[in-house]
Amino acid sequence: MSGTSTRPALMRGIGIGRGTAVGPVLRMPDPVPEPSDRPSTLAPAEEQARAAQALAATASHLRERGQAAGGTAAEVLDALAMMAEDPALAADVQHRTEDGATAEFAIHAAMTTFRELLAGMGGYLGERAGDLDDVARRAIARLQGLPAPGIPESATPFVLVARDLAPADTATLDLDRVLALITTDGGPTSHTAILAREKGITAIVGASDAAGLVDGDLVLVDAENGTVELDPAQERIDLARQRTATLQAIRAASSGPGRLADGRAVPLLANIGSPESAREAAARGAEGVGLFRTEVLFLGAETAPSVDEQAATYRDVFAQFPGQKVVVRVLDAGADKPLAFLTDQGEENPALGRRGLRALAAHEEVLRDQLTALATAAASSEAHVQVMAPMVSTAAEAKYFRDLAHELGIAVAGVMVEVPSCAIMADHVAANADFLSIGTNDLTQYVFAADRLLGTVSAFQDPWHPAVLRLIEQVGRAGAEHDVPVGICGEAAADPRLALVLVGLGATSLSMSSTSIADVRAELALRTFDEATELAALALGADSAESARAAVADRIASWPPPAI
Amino acid sequence: MADRTLVVASAHGLHARPAALFVRSVTESGCAVQLRKGERSVNAASILGVVSLGIEHGDEVTLTVTGDDDERVLAELTSFLEQDHDA
Numbered sequence: 001m002s003g004t005s006t007r008p009a010l011m012r013g014i015g016i017g018r019g020t021a022v023g024p025v026l027r028m029p030d031p032v033p034e035p036s037d038r039p040s041t042l043a044p045a046e047e048q049a050r051a052a053q054a055l056a057a058t059a060s061h062l063r064e065r066g067q068a069a070g071g072t073a074a075e076v077l078d079a080l081a082m083m084a085e086d087p088a089l090a091a092d093v094q095h096r097t098e099d100g101a102t103a104e105f106a107i108h109a110a111m112t113t114f115r116e117l118l119a120g121m122g123g124y125l126g127e128r129a130g131d132l133d134d135v136a137r138r139a140i141a142r143l144q145g146l147p148a149p150g151i152p153e154s155a156t157p158f159v160l161v162a163r164d165l166a167p168a169d170t171a172t173l174d175l176d177r178v179l180a181l182i183t184t185d186g187g188p189t190s191h192t193a194i195l196a197r198e199k200g201i202t203a204i205v206g207a208s209d210a211a212g213l214v215d216g217d218l219v220l221v222d223a224e225n226g227t228v229e230l231d232p233a234q235e236r237i238d239l240a241r242q243r244t245a246t247l248q249a250i251r252a253a254s255s256g257p258g259r260l261a262d263g264r265a266v267p268l269l270a271n272i273g274s275p276e277s278a279r280e281a282a283a284r285g286a287e288g289v290g291l292f293r294t295e296v297l298f299l300g301a302e303t304a305p306s307v308d309e310q311a312a313t314y315r316d317v318f319a320q321f322p323g324q325k326v327v328v329r330v331l332d333a334g335a336d337k338p339l340a341f342l343t344d345q346g347e348e349n350p351a352l353g354r355r356g357l358r359a360l361a362a363h364e365e366v367l368r369d370q371l372t373a374l375a376t377a378a379a380s381s382e383a384h385v386q387v388m389a390p391m392v393s394t395a396a397e398a399k400y401f402r403d404l405a406h407e408l409g410i411a412v413a414g415v416m417v418e419v420p421s422c423a424i425m426a427d428h429v430a431a432n433a434d435f436l437s438i439g440t441n442d443l444t445q446y447v448f449a450a451d452r453l454l455g456t457v458s459a460f461q462d463p464w465h466p467a468v469l470r471l472i473e474q475v476g477r478a479g480a481e482h483d484v485p486v487g488i489c490g491e492a493a494a495d496p497r498l499a500l501v502l503v504g505l506g507a508t509s510l511s512m513s514s515t516s517i518a519d520v521r522a523e524l525a526l527r528t529f530d531e532a533t534e535l536a537a538l539a540l541g542a543d544s545a546e547s548a549r550a551a552v553a554d555r556i557a558s559w560p561p562p563a564i
Numbered sequence: 565m566a567d568r569t570l571v572v573a574s575a576h577g578l579h580a581r582p583a584a585l586f587v588r589s590v591t592e593s594g595c596a597v598q599l600r601k602g603e604r605s606v607n608a609a610s611i612l613g614v615v616s617l618g619i620e621h622g623d624e625v626t627l628t629v630t631g632d633d634d635e636r637v638l639a640e641l642t643s644f645l646e647q648d649h650d651a
Binding site: 088 | 581
């Protein structure tokens, strides 16, 4: 076809993981444009028939997909089908077509009315309001002969190209069919990146040039180098496949605890949020837990669970890690994870509000109960249980938390370093904490004053930026001076090359999604501490995230390849 | 026509899954069913109508069934609403 020859043969983005994949592109359709309220040129009865036909076809299509998928997906899709054929909706649509609206606009307007009704009810129903938009978009796409929105359906495996994936899209992603993901928007902490890391899918995010790819293009996706090659030559494909095989061999060969090539230990821990993820992490060889997000257990609760209920859940998690470390983060409520019993209503700017330890200090009984439940569960378990506080900004807050934890029977109490003031004052904070754990996602968001959940500023959310690395270095130095361990828990630790840099900056343990442990373990095993320090110095001296990445990649490429 | 007033037993009221199951029973019954809470009455075959009533655990609602075999359908739907589907 014309125009394809002008597209770049090589596109760059941020790679997630280190896999490679080759396959044909399928694009996620562009969003269906919102219909305009122009008067219909057809008779009302004809518009009514078009609307009824589109809704019925949408319902039966959703139901078929549900039956094919089975399980909870079937239930979700069936509920969507019920919305499409709802008699109250049909009556509203008919009313609007009788008044001269097009079928498209009648469906859009009727769904909007119901969506606002549901959204106004809040809670679970409010969250389901978005489902109505999905149903409306599907019916409207059908009326206009556009492809159905959402993940494209295909009988054969493909490379999915999208602007970015929403959490709802990821629910219907068939991992047996999707060879790799490429997004044109979104950064390393976007939903797509987090999903890819969790599921071990090869992905490139933020590859803006990939917007030019069309269905059927053959691409080679190389996550390690962050590249997408269009129409790759056979030898490129062979080389990539060979490298994947080599990586898998390294991965398979590297088991056991994390260590550098010179034998220096770097424990590899898991980030978990539930007893199930604790079991997965233990199965994947995590050496313990570096971040147990307890607020996940409380989401949706109107009141804090009782001490006994909490202790039972904690015991379940601790039982997976006998003889190993489990670092429990006390409730981190607020911002994107509000809890009814801790979070103040109506904060203008919740990311900068009374969240984390600030909210717990204001409701100290909740904190006391949680620490008591943790101490109780720890007493009857063989895990080495430690606690840490989120959103600590000052040395005084660190001391407050440590004193309270010690008083309630937990011997090791540290703080998360995610607020810049805490990193800047790390020497004083370290004197008042049993350990430090750097939360790179929030630290990056606060360093750049860029909301990590806002797509338009997602380019700032890059932990490779020397602005973030310099603070991490400062924290690493403070930890070493005070003989306080410095862990990393955040998406940064899951990036194998950045993991090396972090060790070079003074991190003594790394915690990540358990799917990333094998890759990070393999990368660490190839390099000595001196090499990690050398890479860290290169990254620190760079002027941007891109040049930090490039400087590290170039230095690694200059070293002889690892022997298998 | 048959009607009855009853108290909803599901722990989380008539939301989401219990609502979907209820609407399906109504559709399959072939009868015209109205569900009323307070001043508002909706077609019980409409999932959107049913959830828009915002029925919580312990709310009093009235079912009105019109059609063949209305007494039997009313009895079935009543027993559905008087069970806890979130248990």
